[in-house]
Amino acid sequence: MHKWIMFVVFAAASLLGVYLLTTQLPGKPVDEAASLPPGVTLMKVEASADFVFDQKEYKVKKGEKVKLKLINKSGVHGLAIPELGIELKDDKLEQEVTFDKPGTYEMHCAVMCGVGHANMKSVLIVE
Numbered sequence: 001m002h003k004w005i006m007f008v009v010f011a012a013a014s015l016l017g018v019y020l021l022t023t024q025l026p027g028k029p030v031d032e033a034a035s036l037p038p039g040v041t042l043m044k045v046e047a048s049a050d051f052v053f054d055q056k057e058y059k060v061k062k063g064e065k066v067k068l069k070l071i072n073k074s075g076v077h078g079l080a081i082p083e084l085g086i087e088l089k090d091d092k093l094e095q096e097v098t099f100d101k102p103g104t105y106e107m108h109c110a111v112m113c114g115v116g117h118a119n120m121k122s123v124l125i126v127e
């Protein structure tokens, strides 16, 4: 007799289910580079427990605005580029920098992280 009511209730429940499924799904991972202000490039430096940065050389272009970011994949490290007065460590692991002088700059770990600390070096090349 009240079949149509059952149908309406069922349809409403289904719609609600679909609605919840589509809205409650976890969001996509945020693309960090996309959240940067225009004109700023992201330069990620990853430090790991083997006392190395993920690259031997990092390259940036002269005049480029760069968000320098240190990621400690394991261990606690820092990043220093003494000639440019840059030091990232502790709570401060990122900084926006504009490199105006071409050259090759030594970068090294800024936190005494263990036996390999002294060899934890890479270079930054400003082209």
Ligand SMILES: [Cu+2]
Residues within 6 Å of the ligand: 077, 078, 109, 110, 111, 112, 113, 114, 116, 117, 118, 120
């Ligand atoms: Cu270190």
